[in-house]
Amino acid sequence: MRPGKFAYHRAETIDAALELLTNNEDAKVLAGGHSLIPALNLRLAQPEMLIDIGRLENLRGIQANGSLMIGALTTHAQIETSAAVQQYCRALSAAVSKVGDPMVRNRGTIGGNIAHADPASDPPTVLLACDSIIHLQGPDGTRTVPVQDFFLDLFTTDVQPNELVTGIEVPNMSDHKTAYAKLTHPASHYAVVGVCVAVKMDGDTCDHAHVAIGGALPKAMRSPGAEAALAGTTLDDAALNAAAEALMDEIRAEVMGDVYAPEAYRTAMAGVYLKRAIRQALAS
């Protein structure tokens, strides 16, 4: 593999990284490198500079204190094996356990993942379903963005050129039943469709449900139709079918097709995996 020529700087502090970012228009931030390095190797990306933030230890780690605060440099493997994540949001544990392969999970980071914003990636779908908040830092200080406003389009986010993703805040979902169901692409291991649900039960009745889908559209989306179809039901087959229909109706016009999964198939699988996700959540 042959990337083009680039300068390399390792940032020792967040401020140093931000300064490099501000002063170098054509710089890319390197974290785990599992999206960026392949893009460099294929010469799809040819930045003049890489700013390696991989050793900013204060961006790494998981704190559970009312909500989960996951540092941007936390790897998928660290999230997957975190007891706190398992307790707060099982769907997130499940989703990161399905990212790529062990090598990707050991090196790839959650911050890099969402900043890259691959539409077929797993974590964004869960973050959306769980109303997570993205923490950013720029030269003028920090800000937060609700995840609903974070993903703008295919590989496009609200991160400004001089900003870094510093962390992801995931609410405590332990009073919800959450699950992530994924139809895995046999080559890339990305999601053909990935559906995350978080349902709040009141006895046998669903008080409310959050439904998000990834893989099918240029960015992960919530499904208001499916959520409405599930709320107030006992999540019986009829409700699940109605939710699946609502989800399929919402995505049908925009759904992406490819060699492996044509539009009609992807649309139908969104419904199938929604139902699977709900059944998994209820069984959890």
Place this chain on the structure above:
Amino acid sequence: MSTRIFGSGIKRREDPRLITGGAKYTDDMALPGMLHMAMLRSPYAHAHIKHIDTATAQGMEGVVAVYTATDLSLGAVPCAWLVPNSDLKTPAHPPLAADKVRYVGDAVAIVIAEDRYLAQDAADTIHVEYEVLGAVVNPEEATQEGAPQLFDDVPNNIAFRWIASSGDEGVEKAFAEADVVVKDRIVQQRLLPTAMEPRAALAQWNSGTGEMTIWCTSQNPHIHRFILSGMLGLAEHKVRVIAPEVGGGFGSKIPVYADEALAAWASMKLNRPVKWAETRSENYLVTIHGRDHIEHVEMAATSDGTITAIRGTVYAGMGAYLSTAGPGIPTILHGLMYCGPYTIPHARCESIGVFTTTTPTDAYRGAGRPEAVFLMERLIDQVARKLNMDPVELRRKNLIPPFEDGYTIPLGLTYDSGNYEVALDKALAMIGYADFRKEQAEARKQGRYLGIGVTTYCEICGLGPSQVAGATGFQGGLWESTIIRVTPTGKVHAMIGASPHGQGEETTFAQLISDEIGIPVEDIEILHGDTGNTPMGWGTYGSRTTPVAGAALVLATRKIKEKARAMAAHLLEAAVEDIDYEDGKFFVKGSPDKFKTIQEATLMATLAWNMPEGMDPGMEASQFYDPPNFVYPFGTHIAIVEIEADTGIVHLKRYVAVDDCGPQINPVIVAGQIHGGIVQGVGQALFEGVVYDEHGQLLTGSMMDYAVPRAEAFPEFELDHTVTPSPHHPVGLKGVGETGTIASTPTVYNAVIDALQPFGIKTMEMPLTAARVWEAMQRRNGSANGSTNGVHEGS
């Protein structure tokens, strides 16, 4: 007596270095002053080259040279399988495209620079003005009126038209009189060989001695030397080709490509070592692809299930140029095997080789035989369905009865030995065939879709008698040779011309030698891959290394043994006829306590202080071996699948394989070959398929898009074997490198179609992806969405 080393599942001696990273591949090599080559490749499938501007690249710091076609003094890339009686057209394949490019990836210019990144940077700056022409990627469409023409002197893009027939009249009559005829259109989709190591070459020209050394990823370094010396205009004895560790080939490292020749030529031109190593993207784009048939096939049978005839017309995509062995694959290695293991009296195959604006095709694991077995096993299942017969019983009825020494089929081949029904029964017992049919019926009632697929196959390998090679237009021999040298202390160097690259012959061949003369395996080194220190051989492919090179090795070892016996007799002061041998020891009959070991005999022969009269010193033997026939391994594979009704995902639940490759030198290595083969064949059935768009752009150009199967997709394989020795091999060995791939594609395919019977699906295009299976089920369920996506409903 100790446990016999032949047949013992000792661990592969190759593995420690491979597992620990100690192996040294071509791209691991570095030489002082080494330069790097990058290729500029065509982004268009078919275009005239109007102008090439290399000025920017030439001027870049670190760039040593930029060459285009007009700079070269290098021969064309030859095709080496000139199939006779086929009106074969062999348009020149220039190493760099001169006036026209014919596939995406066709090389247009090379850049030589101080490092590989600079070389690529410079290649990116070369501006080529193209006049884009029409592309054609489908071999059947390429023969139609109005299709884009790749070569002016190849009308309708037809490279050759070859026919194998048992007699056309008989075939016609059989079809006319048949009670039942089934027809199918089979697409053998293109596949990417995906060897773990991409191709690479490092060339070093020594202007002082006039010698060229080329390290490269080759399955057959002697063929590379043969062809490269011609392309480079160097005498063969001045060219040394070394295949160091080679990380798999599956056929893709048989051909001689332009790339290694260009590196060598540049090294001569610049008088510095030049290395080229392809990226995975390049590997998928320009290293040969496999299969690519569109077949119209049919089978005739009587109402009692006797198959009376089979025939087919094959449109075989050759890609943009004829690769080294390309024309031989869909002809000799395919059409002649149309009868399979069955007593089919009439057969005809017409194979039409077609140029398309795509990557050239050539041998890919199985090479022609997987396609033959697939169409046979597909048609048999369809006949069975039409006759409402059990597909296993239909097979059984038509299997060739057991034979130990020769069975000649209507297409002229003489199979060496076979006992097909025994393997079938063994596999049926393992899978529990009768019970499965009950389970399947129960499951269907619950809306679960189980299916079973059975393949009884035989295949031709151990290529092969050189006379046949010549008669079929192969521009080489197919014998092997070996030199066995025993050192003074009784250690062995066995040099072979074949070139294993993952198959494990460093282990099995040491076992073969050890079994013959009792020298322990750890004292035996198998040397291969270097034309500078190995005798001539034609390489490792076509499951031929064990049947051919292995035979040479056994015979050479027996020469050593006889010399050692004579030496021992001399030392024991006895007549040679009175000397017995056991476990590495020679002794006078009846006196096993007084013996000379093979090592002692070797030492004394090497010291040569006291030789028997007329005996030369030393302990060395050489042997050429030209096999009198091919070998024909066979077996039965059975798979059970379950299809998820709501997603179409195919789950492989069980896989039983009973293979017969004759006696097994090392059952663990045999199992490994079969395991890998099954996986690759199932890859074709369920996962893999090259997709070009209508402009000839490769859509499956990376591992993100092209699905090579992973371990998670497979159950534990259930293997067993029968043993039917080859009558003509010194120890009865047959090849086993390709059987898994040959058998597993139709096995799993038939299982899926069997599972889909409630939906009336007769045939579908491979790979049987979840989406295709789901669509097939949807169409039957009445919610069709308009797309056919390769699904054809049955009647």
